[in-house]
Amino acid sequence: MRPIRGPRRRRARRTRFGVAVVAAAIVVAGLALRTADPSALLQLRNLAFDEYQRLSPRTPDPDVPVRVVAIDEASLAELGQWPWPRTVIAEIVGQLRDAGAAAVAVDLAFSETDRADPRSALTSLPDGPARRELLASLGDTSSDRRLADDLATMPAVLGLILTNETGGGPVPVKSGFASAGDPPEPYLPAFTGVTAPIAPLRDAAAGLGAMNWIPDRDQIVRKVPLLFDVRDAVVPSLAAEALRVAQGASTIVVRASNASGQTAFGARSGINAVKIGAVAIETDARGAVRVHYRASDPSRFLSAADVLAGRIDPDAVAGRIVLIGATAPGLLDLRATPIDPAVPGVEIHAQLLEHVLSGARLVHPDWASGLEIVAFVALAILIATATGLLPVRFSVGLGLVVICAWIAASWVAFSRAGLLLDPTFPALGAAAVLFATTGYVGIREERDRRQIRSAFGRYVAPGLVEELVRDPEKLKLGGEIKEMTILFTDMRGFTTVSEGMDAERLTAFVNAFLTPLTDSVLAHRGTIDKYIGDAVMAFWNAPLDDPDHARNACRAALAMLEAIAAFNRRDHGHPPIAIGIGLNTGECCVGNLGSDRRFDYSVIGDDVNIASRLEGQTKAYGVPIIIGERTAAAVPDLALVEFDRVRVKGKKRPISLFGLFGDADHAGDPAFLAIRAAMDTLTDAYRAGRFDDAAAALDRLEQADDGRFATIVALYRERLLIHGGSPAPEGWTGVHDLETK
Structure with missing residues (x-):
């Protein structure tokens, strides 16, 4: 038992020493504050003594002359x-x-x-006989x-x-x-x-x-x-x-x-x-x-x-x-x-x-200030001693009792002897010692559990870890329906990049690639759902509510592009890599999903699948980020361009595709505004079946483009070659049916 008791005793001694240091610092600060006696302390004393008078006003004496x-x-x-x-x-x-x-x-x-x-x-009247x-x-x-x-x-x-x-x-x-x-x-x-x-x-x-x-x-x-x-x-x-x-x-x-x-x-x-x-x-x-x-x-x-x-x-x-x-x-x-x-x-x-x-008396004698300071120091020592020796729940209870005892003594002095003994400074100072020392002990105890939390948090969102620590009953199957924003991202050309790498080097490369992407998600209040090889799935608005989840997801996506650019600037011995990102917002089921033996905190639903489809379409349209309609509606101030309306495979309802190209500052850039105006004219004409107008708008888009819309320009050239010179078919909507998922 000695090897066990020894470390415990050392930890206990360190805890008691830390409690003493914390208490001493508060006592010194309290004494300095009481010596200065700012107006805030005076006002607190006055409010306390006013309450005493309201509780026990002077009894009227009809014989007082x-x-x-x-x-x-x-x-x-x-x-x-x-x-x-x-x-x-x-x-x-x-x-x-x-x-x-x-x-x-x-x-x-x-x-x-x-x-x-x-x-x-x-x-005030003029002088005269009448006056x-x-x-x-x-x-x-x-x-x-x-x-x-x-x-x-x-x-x-x-x-x-x-x-x-x-x-x-x-x-x-x-x-x-x-x-x-x-x-x-x-x-x-x-x-x-x-x-x-x-x-x-x-x-x-x-x-x-x-x-x-x-x-x-x-x-x-x-x-x-x-x-x-x-x-x-x-x-x-x-x-x-x-x-x-x-x-x-x-x-x-x-x-x-x-x-x-x-x-x-x-x-x-x-x-x-x-x-x-x-x-x-x-x-x-x-x-x-x-x-x-x-x-x-x-x-x-x-x-x-x-x-x-x-x-x-x-x-x-x-x-x-x-x-x-x-x-x-x-x-x-x-x-x-x-x-x-x-x-x-x-x-x-x-x-x-x-x-x-009537002989009433209501005085704050010269010695009262000294007694108040002594009471503060004595209460602080008693509370610090109890905190260092007793469990936190008992030391808190004892501290509250002695604080209330001083307040009661102040009340008795007022009601029985007409003495004004400040209940606020000793009580508030002792309360500061109580909560600071018990907080210190709580931090020390939390430190002992930190290793477990750290290991658990590597696999589950930190917010979920804390929820599970507070309520272990949440470790059960089930979920809830709520609006969420889902993100999928994947590396472009992973097979080419990974050629010639052995398993150890490939593992290090993938970890180095995924780390900045993960940091971007967590820095913007997101939760990592899973890693799928070189791909990442994340979501927002769970387990903790985030009213601005769509915006935070978009900010995370833009931060991912910046992180990959910084990643490429470092010498990894391979060609620069690129990623595609799909974002979608909708009603999803989120919770602990899996079996009775093994489950994960994850999200499922049609809008999750659409987010995955949007990520896949970044290759077809040659843009790094594609977001869905509801996501775009939540962030109208960002640099968005609607470039197509499609019907994904297996779905009847068409959806609009938006490219996300920057933050609100970029949305006001004149060059970007020119591109978006040309793109809006193109899509409006194309969906209305005015193919000649669409071709003219496509020319303006190609002139204004800085290279980011080259693939989209090529796609619309191909479509207009098919439809150009002919009127729009009956029932034409301009919706493009995607052949692949």
Whole structure:
């Protein structure tokens, strides 16, 4: 047994070593990719975390002190089209104040004076007594002043619009800021300009916050920044400012890397958390919160019309942060979230506040990236070890189990602890190791069977070999009817060429002759049926389907002529040889044909016999390739010439004979076109019985011919000598009956 076990052990060691090399290469490539962290990996992580949120959205808490006053379709229908006069906004703010709202944040831009104010309309009129009288009747209070007075009576926050325009005055900020650790400004989303509310409103508001969004590349709002940097000034978001004002806090505290208690080891890793009043909020390195969204629920909104009319329960507002914003689709303030394709922008502010105040947590901590890399390496080692020791089916099963285990661990971390552990990179990297290593083992196993396949493939088409390997049940008698193209080729003057050769030399010569012909067939998706001495039979469209079988057969025939020309250029010690090729397309029976003891994969049928007859007629017509009607119909762009219509022996239906002289490029050659035109005129006149016209066309053909049609010209000369000067016999069709097979 030692002589047997020794080679097996050596093969096993080589296999395990190869598996280790493959796994190590993938691990190194994976680590390099993870270090670069291209946008494709980020998008995969986002898609996975989005799916987690869809599977487990945040549970709504009715006690969370956040409400939205919606400028919805019902309010627009009751109060009129947008924009409303600011006196309406002032009345809504007053109603919320009277109901005891802790803070009101208005998600609307008030960067221009109220155009609905009658005073604004009167200022555009020419000056005169009537204009002054109307202005005096309106009093001194504008709608903007009315809104400013109401805002000044309660904790109110107005929105800023951050831009990337240069210039502008000072950045209006009403909150104080303090930081611990590294300066936070370099990590915050940066803008260069700001569009603020008009001065009366800006001065009256207790807070000012940015309304901006920063969606991901797919326009989904996953993270909401709490802070922004505008020309080195820190500006809070609308939600962050509302939270500060509602608590009566004066300062927002930012904690960054290298602060007390933060072990960044001197590295500048960004922001860790933001504290607003008594609320500490974990953030990413840029001061943004990844919101754990709940499904959008319009029933949780308060309609602006109901607030204005006093139709709400004061307990729904008392002690809560109330945001006023547009929710009607026509106002176009819609955003996409991981859960909903379109929600009002004001709801994202509200969901951020709900996320923070409900104690929800959705973070990717600093150590998570390291854990993901360790998980990838550990899974790769485990899978590579299993692949090297276990059969492929078991190692694949084990690999899939451990990959699923990591995905399950990521899900548990999300659903139980609010931790974002990337399921995609470790799982996909481990899957790459699994399939690469098992593929390597499969290749090694296939190599052991290669000798058998190689020997079998010498006699049967390679496609059939693979079909038989996959399904041994196909080794039985029987076949199928399908359209195929059949090729026969034979050497001209074999007897003369072989004279004087002994058996060994003759065998070498025939093998050297058949090899390029075989290569031409196989290179164009054909199957060798058999060798008949110096002849070759091949077919197309079996065992594997080939929709372009007629064209591939024609290309193979032209390649055979080129191969024989190259064969003749070599010194074989004998005169140049020539071949004739017949091609025909038709319905044939193909399959394993023979007896119970011995059978071959072959093809039979009338169209096979016709292909053989066409090859035989190449000698009679002096052309190297003759193809049948159906073959010609499938390749009309090739260089074809129809030169006769015949009735083969034993058949009643006549067929047209076409010579194949080149590819599509040759078909456009002017000299060839002249020959084909003369040949078409000749055959049309001959079949119509107009022998004088046929003789004239024959003269033109002879003048245009480059020597390839000499035999055909001679044949038609002989026929016209017989029929010339006499009218065509009754029932004349011009069909020539072949006397030989």
